[in-house]
Amino acid sequence: MGNNAVRVLGVDPGTRVSGWAVVQGPLRDARAVAHGVWHLRGSLSARLAELARRLEAVLTEFSPQLVALERNFSGENVQSALRLGEARGAILAAVGGHGLPVVEYTPATVKLAVAGNGRASKEQIQAMVARLLSLPDLPSSDAADALALALCHLQTSPFAQKLPQSVRGLLWRRGRIKRMRS
């Protein structure tokens, strides 16, 4: 079963809005423990302090064993990369303070894992995480990204990590879900 049995906190970081989700594995019984969106207000430092405080509260309340974050490589200009980095820094410092491991996935990896398509739309991701986790309602886009990150990690078993990306997507699609028609 390996690392797919853990409780994962997925975070989609932003300095104004951050999505978060706690998902309990293993993958075949994956369930959303809690998820939501933080709306941050005030000056940049006030918003980042609030982000760190809210993250601390989730770490304390739900005791995840690791944190999954998005790894953004490109498609960002310098100014937006700086802003994303600031949100990541507030989160990573809090997570590091708890001694929790951090895993990172590119947006394409997350989309491939959850929707079987590395270029899936936001709406597809929302629909797929709702379906995979049997959520009664569609999560908001920010929360859906955090749920998808956590699910992406649950999919990444020690076995699957040795396979190329495309094969992992294939196994995932054949195993449990059908590819969405877009």
Added chain:
Amino acid sequence: MGNNAVRVLGVDPGTRVSGWAVVQGPLRDARAVAHGVWHLRGSLSARLAELARRLEAVLTEFSPQLVALERNFSGENVQSALRLGEARGAILAAVGGHGLPVVEYTPATVKLAVAGNGRASKEQIQAMVARLLSLPDLPSSDAADALALALCHLQTSPFAQKLPQSVRGLLWRRGRIKRMRS
């Protein structure tokens, strides 16, 4: 006297090495209370957690009234902007948690304030802060940048803020220091 009488914490952020300095104003009696360099080790989240912890310790020990940070606009690629942002985020979250104001200065503004030249070299900055603060030794480059940030803020009085940048540099040069020969 305005905002030049405060105790300022200058921080030059990095995810591996960060410089810091506490400087007590007003400008004409400016003195370095403490300064140094943090060498951060371990994973990114461990380093950022350590950065936040060390900053917390300085905030508690020296009770600065505000924090001066460098504002980097350009000359950075996306990946280094992301890294800089992460260090800034860990710092800003800790500072925001203490409710302290943050002021930001561009590197050119800092150099102009301290060395009378917006394109001063690292060595010139080290020499000038040592001279302005009567330090017995040259500070390291990281600590010198933090000292320069704090001095830059002390120079920025409510009166001087209304003047254009070049005039402020001129006043500064004529008031207390002579421009270095490069």
